[in-house]
Amino acid sequence: MKTGMVMSLYPIRTKILEAGDDLTSIIIKEINEQNLTLEDGDIIIIASKAVARIEGRMVRLNDVKPSKEAYKIAKETQLEPEFVELVIKESQIVYGGVYRALLTLKNNILQANAGIDSSNVPKGYAILLPKNSTKSAHKIRNQIYQKTGHKVGIIIADSRTHPLRLGNTGFALGVAGIKPVVDERGKKDLYGNTLKITRRAVADNLACAAEILMGEGNEQIPVVIIKGAPVETTEEYIDELQMIISRNQCMYFGTLFK
The missing domain is CATH 3.90.1660.10 (CofE-like domain)
Known part of the structure; x- marks a missing residue:
């Protein structure tokens, strides 16, 4: 992240979502009613359960x-x-x-x-879980562009635990409009050492940030808008496989589930 860069997060409250609701229209309506404006490059984090509810899951x-x-x-x-x-x-x-x-x-x-x-x-x-979080993310992104003219990033987020760590954190199930992982391999650190295995899970990190505002209880905040996120935007179709490491390369899976 560049010095002086500011990333801002805005919680979006909605009604309790029901099967068949138009989630995109609800998001846009609530953004307008909360005196926010969408801009190109904004990231919209949506709780997976919000998507699942409107899908009747x-x-x-x-x-x-x-x-x-x-x-x-x-x-x-x-x-x-x-x-x-x-x-x-x-x-x-x-x-x-x-x-x-x-x-x-x-x-x-x-x-x-x-x-x-x-x-x-x-x-x-x-x-x-939603039927297909990747398809849902791309569908919502396209609908928002059609309704507002803005190209935003979409992350369908859920929560999970990590080995031997207490508590839940956010992670991305489906992504559209941004590169979800940044490959740092080959770059130099502060002392000129070459990074060999480092890849930054950008979409997961943004989901974690939004999780702080969304909460896990009765907050009724299924959507968070992130402005100023240092991400790389893209028009390519982001498949969930781009965020998954193979079993033999995974430190936990490759060690514990041989």
Whole structure:
């Protein structure tokens, strides 16, 4: 980041979103009502659960029939068998679990409970991840351009934990309009040493910054606008694979899951 550069974040409150809502129009309306203006290069961070809600991704747990495996895992982790069954169905792999959490591989990402959540939904329900966060990010970006004429960046963000670290941080599920990762390999540090493995997760870092304002409870802030972010914009289609490291190169996966 250049000296003197300022990055500003603005929380955007919305109504409680429902299936079928026009999320783009709601975002633009709330931005205008909160006396903000969109500009080229702004980044809009959107909570994944906001996208999932308008897609109708809430599931009533009473409609889920648990398997024997789900009952077994539920007993070990003190999760509801119906919830566990959803996790099993939504996961590529379930590695195991601890109290109230299962370590899963979902969309080639290690996540708790395959990203399924039972918070900020009515009692007796759970909410899944969006169907395709990448497509959603590009769709919303295109709609905003059509409605406002501004080229912005979009990040569909969720939260996750990190190995042996307490608490959740934000990360990007889907990105449009910005380069999500900056490759620093080959650059020099302060002492002239060549960086060998460093790549900066720009989209994840921005999601983390927005997470501070979004919160995890009843804040009702599913959107954050970031202005002045030092990012590289792009018109290319950003696929989620551009943010994923291969298993054999991943320090955690390559070491612990051989």
